[in-house]
Amino acid sequence: GFEYKSIKFVVITDNEMIGVHKRTSTSKSKKQKKGKKIESFLDLNIGDYVVHENSGVGRYTGIEQITVNNIKKDYMKLVYQGGDNLYVPIDQMDKVQKYIGVEEDKVKLNKLGTNEWTRAKAKVKKEIEDMTKELIELYAKREKVKGYKFSKDTPWQGEFESLFPHQETDDQLRAIEETKKDMESDKVMDRLICGDVGYGKTEVAIRAVFKACMDQKQVAVLVPTTILAQQHYNTFKERFEGYPIRVEVLSRFKTPKQQKQIIEDAKKGLVDVLIGTHRIISKDINMPNLGLVVIDEEQRFGVKHKESLKKIKSTVDVLTLSATPIPRTLHMSLSGIRDMSVIEEPPQERHPVITYVTEAKESIIQDEIERELGRGGQVFFVYNRVERIEEMASMIQRLVPDAKVAIAHGRMTSKDLENIILGFLNKEFNVLVCTTIIETGMDISNANTMIVYDADKMGLAQLYQLRGRVGRSTRQGYAYLMYEKDKSLSEIAEKRLKAIREFTEFGSGFKIAMRDLEIRGAGNILGSQQHGHMAVIGYDLYVKMLNEAIKKVKGEVVSEDIDVEIDLSVNAYIPDNYITDELIKIEMYKKIASIESKEDMYEVQEELEDRFSDIPKSVETLLKIAYIKTLCKKLKIEKVRQIKDEILLNPLTRYKTKEKIGYNIVNELEELLENMCNLKSN
Template sequence: MDLNKDIQYVKGIGPKRAQKLNKLNIFTLKDLLYYFPRQFEDRNNIKKIAQLENEDRATIKAIIVGSHTSSPRKGLNITKLDVRDETGYAKLVFFNQEYIKNAFKVGDTILVFGKVKKEFKNVELTSCEVEHLSNSPKSTCKIIPVYPLTYGVTNKEVSSIIKGVLNDKEINIKEYLPINILEKYKLCSIDYAVRNIHNPSSKEALKIALYRIVFEEFLMLQLGLFMFKNGVSEVDGIKFLENKKLEEIRSSLPFKLTKAQERALNEIIDDMNSNSAMNRLVQGDVGSGKTVVALLALSHCILNGYQGALMAPTEILAEQHYISLTETLKPFGVNVELLVGSLTKKNKEKVLERVKNKEIDILIGTHALIEDKVEFNNLGLVITDEQHRFGVRQRSKLSEKGENPDILVMTATPIPRTLALILYGDLDISIIDELPPGRQPIETIAVDKGKRDRAYNSLVRKEVEKGRQVYIVCPLVEESEAIEAKAATELVDELKSEYFSDLRVGLLHGKMKGSEKDSIMKSFKNKEIDILVSTTVIEVGVNVPNATLMIIENAERFGLAQLHQLRGRVGRGSHKSYCILIYASKSEVCRQRMSIMEETNDGFKISEKDLEIRGPGEFFGTRQHGLPELKVANIFKHMKILKLAQQEARIIFSKDSKLDNYENKGLKREIMNKFENIVKEISLN
């Protein structure tokens, strides 16, 4: 049967059911078969009533000993069945399910699956599924798939539709993985895997099916990324030439590059001087000096007569890059300009005209850079900072403004290399894993809310008396600049009236105009402000070496990676620096996270722990737009399988980089389908 068949024409579905399935993005038979459960409920283990624990979801076998119905209010009927087994009694509770009292009679032996509510000796089961005892139960004593759903679609419906389709003898899912891979990794067939994920015949069968799907998802994602990267690297790029003036610019810097910076810069220059277009990721911890490497890469581009572009996720970071690049490059006659959303229409038009006429060498900006109106004269290098906040599409859109310009991506979010291969699989990776000399580790102390007064009255004053400055980060309220701005303003009022009436307190938040932010940061840099209260706009890009103390309110509301980024705003000078994390939660997860921050300043360790505690969901919320979804595979939980799949992808790719060999044809077809969002950018044929 054709798996691309429209779902409404599949036997047993029809237009009405198809409409419901469309809500779940199921449009074809293949979409339906690959609509995998998000988890499984094991209803196999029958418990005795005496063994039930509060909040359990459990199966029991019992005899009905009584029933009664009540209507406490209009529109609500409650039916209760009294049941017992040899260990005790329980009540089964049903809301607006009056048919229950006719379907089941006193004396019937039943199987029940439900949620347990236990108070002392009183046991109730709610959300019950009940059936008469038989040799082939339908909804109990089984492993039940639990699907991701939408309003108006039930789990029972989805499960029943899929089972109905799989019972059709014409359904046979053809294998597409090469036979040698199936044998090498002891993988079951795709037909067996799909059938046993939706309707597991046993725990072992489910385990075998899941292993196959997880391996396949990782293998296809990794192979697809290798192919995409290969397609890009085969594109002819600009061949830049060595220029002695680059050494002059480098010598003008007030510091010497670290070995890690040298290594990353050499890899970038080698890429730029090759015939192929560069696609490289520079990954470095907070304060490792990625910006300097970007500055020298842009200088190399300009010295070869081309223009450069640097795209940052926020205006404040774009402005910071603009200031640091202008200070260094202006003496060498390099014109750097800023293009951000807050520019007036008149000023924006001036910038657009000048960049088109090549009067601007380096254009720095936010998303404004990828607007259609922006035309470069001869764009040679595109740099995106904090790439995970953009996507493959946005990067491509910016690079399309030149003829195969080189691409450099920077991130201060350290990601374990295995994960980086997934997140940034189309890029070569350079890692700056060394901090510049003189940078001291930041001492981090986590305290509960009860010690807040002490932190303010003692630590803050001590640092200000030494002539140092302090950041206080406002608690994260929600993703709304207006609400965060209000919270920050209220915090400033509280601090001024209760703690620091005699000190100079400043305020910085996302709702301020660019000019206001600049003015505040300038005052802070010039030591005209003692304490700067800020929202997370200071997470990246702000550099004040005299700031030695950071206090983060409600630290439990931030992710570990974000706490690490924020902490990186201090410790940028030669003075000893501190970070105080004030938390209100008493949960075990909060305690774990706070102690990790106290124990290490290593961003890579922190990101691994973050991933371990939170799981990959939030990590992959930042995934590049356009990549196929991992439906079953879990990056952290299935790390061993991920490594095996990556290893196999390398072997396949080294032998057949375009998957043109006969045994890889089916695999190639599946990868092309999965990567359809970005496949137009890949030349595979």
């Protein structure tokens, strides 16, 4: 606001009157992102298991340069059962994916020259098609059911949203918009909000809940833990203050008498928002005006719980929040069965959590606790064995005598646990020695150091969730993942800790989910079993076949995937003196293989020139071959072969094609081939 004293004129903003300060930042990027492309995020290293779509599971041993008739080309070398080698031309590397299926020691290599792989693929394809039909029918029924059509935003909605004390990110605003659009249609909503830990998924849910309440609808918020239920209850109460919305929580922090009263009031329609664990989907809970169900941290619930929730009311809108999406959910969304909004943009002024993996040493524990307390902060010390948790608390008290240490675990009475958590929130304690009970729901901005003892015994997604409890404010967060001194870690534990240390940057939730799949092995993503057909053909190929099956069942046109084989007498490779690092070389080969248009080709060319200087002739040829492949796919040409001064196209559909598609593509292809192979027009 401002004041002109000379003319007795004052302007006061709404925020000054209401007393809420919204943090804004002038550095906020206004650049609108295009639709997110979710990839498998996996790099290929020498020794990794891979799947070749036509030859099966092999092991990648590196890139080899082979010269035939004075023509140099790079090939990916894959080793199969019995020591057989397969050399895959680099321009066909899109046929090779990293294998994710079962743990490494259980991977079975295929044998070249047998029908084993073809039979395995055919069997999986049949199973996928059967399963897809069932699933599509299930979701088609849901599509046909007319849901409740929520009204457009009320003036109160606008006022309520303006009270949000932070600056929303573009991704957040888009997720909110998409959710509201779903609610305002008569289709039953089934939307998944995927966003990293602390990226503002809850705010998306809060606005949807408020919208539902404005139409006199009741809302059920389902969460996996008592602590998260309490945290959500506090957040919702605070955000809805001043509005006629009654929020209640059903948890063990409430007495049996209080619980009975809440259930009774919910039945009468007096409770607008009911938050709780799976207790709220029990048969004795009845919400007559239920219009929206919010499921937080979906992967923590069993399929049974989720299904019984949907049965409560076939016309209920469902909004699911997930930080490390289980691949089943992720790919149901990608396959177009469910709608999904991705929040990839971190909140402003946030820093990625600095992560260390180290042996458990008293000196490190002491130093880190003292450093955090020295800046007025608080510390989570996670130890997941209740029997010895008091010993750990005593050790910390001995190492840091000034620390105010408290203990929290799931076997405590609800009253004691509530007092401890509230005490920690109110800064009565500055070190909380606890089990993984704090994995979800603890949002304490002053706690920015976490020490996880015996981190090697925990799952990757669990470590990721735990680490998300710190660094939730503008302060730098630190996580120390410790394992016992002199202990030799299992290969899987070592991989987990390495992955969590690698993925410290923002938006790592997807990467974590994918890497967890790679380490643990994957099951049938659309069934509840953990090890299914995916173990046979690998994750990427399974998902590709699944997407095709879903398109077929939905009646969509599945474009035929044409394998284009290009055999030209030209040098097409990346020289070692141009890109020396093999991993970077593979990265660039991948980008070249994914060229689908002339614009793509120019983009990759620009990147190569920008990163590695002027491109050599052999690289320029490689780019042109990738583009030629794209043109051939459009013309349904499967093979381009050079014999001396002639180029043969197979099948030869040139004249038919000219009439159908027009001369442009054919002429462009001919011109490219003539120039590249130094041929005269023929």
